[in-house]
Amino acid sequence: MAENEDLDLGEEGKGSKKKLIIIIVLALVLLGGGGGAAWFFLMGDEPPPQGEQATARKDAGEEDGEAEDENAPPIYHQFKPVFVVSLPPGGKQKMLQLELQVLTHQAKVDDFLTTNDPMVRHHILNLLSEQTGEMLDGAEGKQRLRQAIIDKIKQLMKENGKRGEVDNVFFSQFVLQ
Secondary structure (H helix, E strand, O other): OHHHHHHHHHHHHHHHHHHHHHHHHHHHHHHHHHHHHHHHHHOOOOOOOOHHHHHHHHHOOOOOOOOOOOOOOOEEEEOOOOEEEEOOOOOOOOEEEEEEEEEEOOHHHHHHHHHOHHHHHHHHHHHHHOOOHHHHOHHHHHHHHHHHHHHHHHHHHHHOOOOOOOOEEEEEEEEEO
16 A cells, blocks of 8 residues: 555655646746847837037037937827816806817926826916907817916926926817807
């Protein structure tokens, strides 16, 4: 009977060795795939500036990342959630619902808007709540509001010691009731 028990243990040992090898191989494949995916996603298309270009920028008094690239892709910063404000009493329209996006070609502007979202939203909400329905009626009223929002964002950036260009503001939803 002892011999039968030894044989049974031996067969279980072989099966567990095979399972262990399969588990190790699967773990290596998963780790290799994860490392390859991380390398693929984290590798940039462009190498960091080196040599004469970096030296020329620093000699010109510009810090890294401050030079504006005219060919930089557009960056759209979308404020979420949408802005909803009550308009001043006395007018025909009582409420404004507005979804807006800021266009820039500089990542530092998008970073500023993301980092300071509560402050920027506060000032934009105050600006919107000062408007009347008559002021916002028509294309000219919307254009004035767009320019006022651009000016407000530029003012906030300047007050916080940041530089950058806001190229445009777009209304992707504009409901006046």
